[in-house]
Amino acid sequence: MNDMKQKDADHLKALVQRRQRLMGNAYRLFYDQPVHIVSGKGVWLYDSDGRKYLDVYNNVPHVGHCHPQVTDAICKQVNTLNTHTRYLHELVLEYAERLTKKFPKTLDIAMFACTGTEANELALRLARAKTGASGMIVTENAYHGNSWAIAQITTTYETSEKRADNIVTVPTPDSFRGLYADDEQAADKYAAHVQTAIETLAKRGLKPAAFIVDTIFSNEGLPTVPEGYLAKAVAIVRKAGGLFIADEVQPGFGRLGTDFWGFASQGVKPDIATMGKPMGNGYPISAVVTSAPVIDAFREHSHYFNTFGGSPVACAAALAVLDVVEEQDLQAKALETGSYLIKALKELATDNKLIGDIRGSGLFIGIDLVRDRMSREPATIETEKIVNRLRELGVLIGSTGQYDNILKIRPPMVFSKENADLLLEKLGIVFNEVGSAD
Secondary structure, eight states: OOHHHHHHHHHHHHHHHHHHHHHOSSSOOSSSSOOOEEEEEBTEEEETTSOEEEEOSOOSSTTOBTOHHHHHHHHHHHTTOOOOTTSOOHHHHHHHHHHHTTSOTTOOEEEEESSHHHHHHHHHHHHHHHHSOOEEEEETTOOOOSSHHHHHTOOSSOOSSOOOTTEEEEOOOOTTTSTTTTOTTHHHHHHHHHHHHHHHHHHTTOOEEEEEEETTOTTTTOOOOOTTHHHHHHHHHHHTTOEEEEEOTTTTTTTTSSOSSHHHHTTOOOSEEEEOGGGGTTSOOEEEEEOHHHHHHHHTTOOOOOSSTTOHHHHHHHHHHHHHHHHTTHHHHHHHHHHHHHHHHHHHHTTOTTEEEEEEETTEEEEEEEEETTTTEEOHHHHHHHHHHHHHTTEEOEEETTTTOEEEEOOOTTOOHHHHHHHHHHHHHHHHHHOOOO
């Protein structure tokens, strides 16, 4: 290692140590060799050495890192006014109107917060107020946020906090590796677990307030959901008096290409929808969208206020994101580019036995890596190697799923076919290097 590389390595090590000292060890860093990112543009991130990385992980910069239309809107508004929502402001109302028009007609009220966690916590409060119940049904390996209440319904990570008795989990509806993989009756069988969950709550003296899912089951591994499952599960919950909460924090805002929201791709309509991450292209804003009856029930016993949620600057950013999505037809482009990428990945799979399954839609794609295609044994160790090797080759990607064996492709919406070709080239190199264990 030459002097310059040694100096860079020493600086990176010092940064990691400084971070641990100042922020503690609970924060997680990506990659065996962390990346020191200093700037971004479009689908690219740049480190302190000026090296660029193709970003296929981040859905927060929905319309691309540092999009000028969004940054200009933020700067203009922050130079004029930024305050909370207890004052009247046309920009906030304009965004609420634009946002709710993206939903079915009865879902016409928006409440703002700063993060997906806050949105989901508010959604739980709304559901409990409307139903008078407290039971929550969630899927295994789900992620909905990180506050205490939302950590209770987040089943991805182990926690020392005992899960409350009002929360019951059901199996993820996975057609590839789940309980009923390759079963023609999978939709009915998975939905039956929701009924069992309601019966479990009843034994504890509880009724269901809500069934909440990320509508494409992102952290569960983006499984191919048995057709009709979600509609059947929601019908069971509603019959028992509960509501359906659609967590759109990851799948929303046109990413799927086929639909603007994940719930629409599943053929269901929520009682409450939550959203966050991509709304402001990195500026903190999230929302809950629901109906007047839900809000009225909540208002009988409480009210809502959020100091920073839905501020004029946040709504300026969010409006600019919607403008870019619509003006550049990014939903249609996501479908086109995503379809191109999925087709090429399937061709790549013919010569790479590590690839067990490819699923997803638009610019949200999962590659399920296996050690053996017959047994479908998850290739967890190989996936970690691939993620880190791609980082060395200038591609930033993540993994997900119960076994951390699924490559998650979730780039900014301006990701092009040329970007897809570069990703495919690097994936081909790494798959050949890592090889198959069979």
